[in-house]
Amino acid sequence: MQLAAPDRPYNQRWIQMYRITYEGFQHIKKAIAPHIRKKPNPIGGRKPMSPGEQLSICLYWLAQGGEYRGAGTAAGRVKSSVHQCVVRVCKAINRVLGPQYIKFPSDRAELSRMVRTA
Secondary structure (H helix, E strand, O other): OOOOOOOHHHHHHHHHHHOOOHHHHHHHHHHHHHHHOOOOOOOOOOOOOOHHHHHHHHHHHHHOOOOHHHHHHHHOOOHHHHHHHHHHHHHHHHHHOHHHHOOOOOOHHHHHHHHHHO
């Protein structure tokens, strides 16, 4: 998966692949990175995925219709790793960015005002 900043001609390809601009990707990554960063395994094994790689896998999975095997093939990861990554990133987005961008009514009166203005 391409993680480098896209040049102008490739920005459309970036949007097609991830359904988000590069700037939007960077904004999300900066906000959730501390919540999804994994530590290396002390007994060895594969190097942990960076926050950028985890986010790109998750966004690719969401943009391409939620197919774990396809996202895993594109990222060079097995589908179980893709699943863990998607869950971890979606939880972090909900926890960190959700309150900033999603506002639920706190009571029936507020719900009624929201319905009337919609």
